[in-house]
Amino acid sequence: MLGRSANGIFWLFRNLERAENTARLVEAGFRMALTRDARDASDEWRSVIVTLGLRPLYEAKFGNEYVGTNVINFVLRDRDNPGHVLAMCELARTNARMVRAGITREVWESVNDSWLKLRELLARPVTETRLGAVIDTVRRQSTQVRGAMEGTMLRNEIYNFARIGSFIERADNTARILDVKYYVLLPSISYVGSSLDNVQWENVLRSLAGERAYRWLNAGRMDARGIAEFLILDERFPRSLAFCYGKLRSNLAHLARDYGEETTAHDILRQVDSNLQSLSIEGIFEQGLHEFIGQFITRNTRLAQQIQRDYRFTE
Amino acid sequence: MNNASSSSFDEMHEADGTVRAAYRGYCQWFEEQPADLLRRKNTEAEAFFRRTGITFNVYGNEDAEERLIPFDMVPRIITAHQWRRLSRGIEQRVRALNAFLHDLYHRQEIVRAGRLPARLLEKNPAFLPQMVGFTPPGGVYTHIVGIDLVRTGEDDFMVLEDNARTPSGVSYMLENRETMMAMFPELFTRVRVREVSDYPRRLARSLAGCLPPAAKGNQPVVAVLTPGIYNSAYFEHAFLADQMGAELVEGSDLRIENGRIAMRTTRGYTPIDVLYRRVDDEFLDPLTFNADSMLGVSGIMDVYRAGGITIANAPGTGIADDKAIYSFMPEIVEFYTGEKPILPNVPTWRCSEPDSLKYVLEHLSELVVKEVHGSGGYGMLIGPTSTKKEIAAFAAKLAARPHNYIAQPTLSLSTVPILGRGGLAPRHVDLRPFVLMSPGAIDITPGGLTRVALKKGSLVVNSSQGGGTKDSWVLDD
Numbered sequence: 001m002l003g004r005s006a007n008g009i010f011w012l013f014r015n016l017e018r019a020e021n022t023a024r025l026v027e028a029g030f031r032m033a034l035t036r037d038a039r040d041a042s043d044e045w046r047s048v049i050v051t052l053g054l055r056p057l058y059e060a061k062f063g064n065e066y067v068g069t070n071v072i073n074f075v076l077r078d079r080d081n082p083g084h085v086l087a088m089c090e091l092a093r094t095n096a097r098m099v100r101a102g103i104t105r106e107v108w109e110s111v112n113d114s115w116l117k118l119r120e121l122l123a124r125p126v127t128e129t130r131l132g133a134v135i136d137t138v139r140r141q142s143t144q145v146r147g148a149m150e151g152t153m154l155r156n157e158i159y160n161f162a163r164i165g166s167f168i169e170r171a172d173n174t175a176r177i178l179d180v181k182y183y184v185l186l187p188s189i190s191y192v193g194s195s196l197d198n199v200q201w202e203n204v205l206r207s208l209a210g211e212r213a214y215r216w217l218n219a220g221r222m223d224a225r226g227i228a229e230f231l232i233l234d235e236r237f238p239r240s241l242a243f244c245y246g247k248l249r250s251n252l253a254h255l256a257r258d259y260g261e262e263t264t265a266h267d268i269l270r271q272v273d274s275n276l277q278s279l280s281i282e283g284i285f286e287q288g289l290h291e292f293i294g295q296f297i298t299r300n301t302r303l304a305q306q307i308q309r310d311y312r313f314t315e
Numbered sequence: 316m317n318n319a320s321s322s323s324f325d326e327m328h329e330a331d332g333t334v335r336a337a338y339r340g341y342c343q344w345f346e347e348q349p350a351d352l353l354r355r356k357n358t359e360a361e362a363f364f365r366r367t368g369i370t371f372n373v374y375g376n377e378d379a380e381e382r383l384i385p386f387d388m389v390p391r392i393i394t395a396h397q398w399r400r401l402s403r404g405i406e407q408r409v410r411a412l413n414a415f416l417h418d419l420y421h422r423q424e425i426v427r428a429g430r431l432p433a434r435l436l437e438k439n440p441a442f443l444p445q446m447v448g449f450t451p452p453g454g455v456y457t458h459i460v461g462i463d464l465v466r467t468g469e470d471d472f473m474v475l476e477d478n479a480r481t482p483s484g485v486s487y488m489l490e491n492r493e494t495m496m497a498m499f500p501e502l503f504t505r506v507r508v509r510e511v512s513d514y515p516r517r518l519a520r521s522l523a524g525c526l527p528p529a530a531k532g533n534q535p536v537v538a539v540l541t542p543g544i545y546n547s548a549y550f551e552h553a554f555l556a557d558q559m560g561a562e563l564v565e566g567s568d569l570r571i572e573n574g575r576i577a578m579r580t581t582r583g584y585t586p587i588d589v590l591y592r593r594v595d596d597e598f599l600d601p602l603t604f605n606a607d608s609m610l611g612v613s614g615i616m617d618v619y620r621a622g623g624i625t626i627a628n629a630p631g632t633g634i635a636d637d638k639a640i641y642s643f644m645p646e647i648v649e650f651y652t653g654e655k656p657i658l659p660n661v662p663t664w665r666c667s668e669p670d671s672l673k674y675v676l677e678h679l680s681e682l683v684v685k686e687v688h689g690s691g692g693y694g695m696l697i698g699p700t701s702t703k704k705e706i707a708a709f710a711a712k713l714a715a716r717p718h719n720y721i722a723q724p725t726l727s728l729s730t731v732p733i734l735g736r737g738g739l740a741p742r743h744v745d746l747r748p749f750v751l752m753s754p755g756a757i758d759i760t761p762g763g764l765t766r767v768a769l770k771k772g773s774l775v776v777n778s779s780q781g782g783g784t785k786d787s788w789v790l791d792d
Contacts, residue, residue: 100554101556101557101563112365112366113366116366157581
């Protein structure tokens with residue numbers, strides 16, 4: 001396949017994944033803010049903005065005031081934020097048009113449909129009342145695209161580049177949420193057993209669509225160590241770092257078989273992957289959760305760049 | 316002449332209102348359908364087109380959204396008998412075009428014989444000196460041709476234009492049929508219509524039949540070259556690449572390696588055997604033509620002439636689209652085939668000839684005047700629907716550069732009904748059949764693209780000017 005198409009498909013799925021995760025982060029923030037007093041709510045909104053790396057842009061426009069509807073609209077549709085959710089969907093669609101010949105009609109139609117619907121929903125400012133409908137659409141649409149892909153795409157290199165894009169992005173998103181919230185999960189600092197902790201923890205899980213899965217696996221027992229382990233190391237949870245890397249391992253192995261050789265990207269993958277497989281959560285805490293996550297984000301980015309080089313995404 | 320509609324040939328009904336043979340099966344079915352069902356289907360079809368992304372961008376309209384070409388659900392129907400005659404005429408014309416192009420770039424016998432004035436080639440930007448003395452692989456210049464036909468009576472079909480450069484619209488032909496079959500499956504069990512859906516396969520086969528001398532391996536590598544996603548016909552480029560299983564490449568994907576044009580793939584550079592380019596000649600090779608072009612590949616003309624790649628259509632075929640050349644097509648057909656043309660031209664005045672110019676200037680309000688190199692309905696005058704002021708302004712342009720124009724009578728194009736708010740209403744149509752040429756064969760897809768002027772009385776069918784399309788049926792015997 002063309003290097004440019006590989007790049008297009010990679011970014012198509014990165015953008016879709018990012019749009020979905022961003023929407024989920026806003027949803028979790030909104031829920032959290034509902035249950036807090038004004039000051040804590042504003043802290044919560046700030047943390048959403050920080051997680052998305054939008055603090056300088058946001059504060060240039062609104063100063064230090066973190067008001068729910070401002071944050072929601074800034075993240076979802078504000079032109080002053082080039083990475084708003086609608087723009088991501090638009091970028092995804094542009095990429096899909098560019099690689100139109102490499103994806104099935106079903107995948108193209110669900111990407112296109114998703115953009116058409118969202119464009120309509122986000123044509124005017126989102127009120128708190130309408131937020132649910134918007135988030136719901138984003139979530140449903142990405143599910144639809146994934147379904148179309150699973151059901152109709154050949155399992156060839158195109159599929160693997162698509163999946164690699166999804167999982168690089170997803171691992172990055174999970175790690176960034178952890179990076180902003182890591183202190184919530186530190187056993188030494190947290191007020192053990194207080195109801196505040198429970199709410200904070202649940203919020204972290206909710207941002208990653210993991211609250212139900214976690215409860216189901218742990219019979220309702222909430223503790224920081226368990227949650228960190230779940231989000232980083234649990235290979236059963238589809239948004240954990242270990243899960244994403246398990247998938248990346250198999251997608252990259254598929255490419256190596258297909259191309260008859262491994263590349264530098266395979267070496268980087270092995271490093272990160274063996275780290276995730278050998279470390280225990282205790283080991284991670286010992287090393288420092290914050291440091292661990294920082295290092296993970298750096299390596300994950302390096303892996304993405306190396307894949308783009310190895311497979312000639314650009315000249 | 317001035318009132319086109321009243322005197323037009325109605326393809327569905329005879330003067331006394333009875334339904335013509337071609338439409339009998341369809342009309343029987345139509346009568347049985349509740350009127351609101353068809354209207355509902357119309358909305359459905361539009362949603363379908365938006366979702367599938369069959370849109371085009373309009374030039375000169377900066378933030379215009381991708382627009383849909385309106386689709387009308389009443390098919391345009393041609394009988395098997397009519398089609399047989401049309402195909403013979405089209406095949407004859409395409410053969411002549413190809414022989415003509417070969418001759419123009421070699422001995423120019425037609426000029427020597429005094430049948431075509433040499434001045435039509437001199438200083439004509441569509442005539443490429445780089446092609447002189449070179450024969451494209453398989454001797455094929457026009458791999459894909461669109462012949463625009465208009466009809467004025469039962470058996471009166473005329474050629475309005477030849478599109479030998481890069482004819483577009485075939486994706487609409489295919490999608491219109493898909494849409495009709497999805498909307499009205501039972502209709503197709505009652506009326507037997509000839510299939511069009513294997514066009515991409517036939518195109519791929521036809522292109523693979525013109526391999527360059529340098530091609531190796533048993534799997535020909537075909538790629539579609541597009542200017543990119545902002546081009547008005549991008550949908551079609553992607554559609555055809557997808558349907559043919561070919562790569563859709565842009566100039567930035569390509570470079571020269573070992574005397575071949577190669578595309579950057581995830582595995583390295585792969586040579587291309589046949590490039591179906593949807594980029595105009597002038598943008599094809601920045602080294603040879605337009606130095607600012609980002610759309611082509613530097614040096615592709617050298618590779619081409621050395622036998623490293625097949626370019627479809629061959630560079631320089633645009634000369635055949637020239638409307639001054641068009642006016643000589645009857646002579647051209649006769650010169651190369653030794654036969655009278657089966658399909659006549661529309662009568663044409665060459666404004667470069669003083670007598671013709673005089674006549675045209677005196678009759679501007681009755682005529683259609685076109686630029687010799689123009690296309691897409693831009694830069695033309697339609698006398699009967701223009702104001703005095705517009706005509707005066709055009710007359711000045713015409714008098715200043717007469718050689719730049721030809722004129723034709725305002726034809727009363729035939730009509731086929733569209734489904735409007737108040738039911739069926741006749742609208743003017745044309746037809747663009749698509750023709751594939753390979754060394755061994757000329758392959759005409761039954762039907763083609765019917766374009767329809769949606770405004771009452773309007774004769775302009777171009778999609779860029781508010782025209783729509785219809786599914787075009789050729790009935791099976």
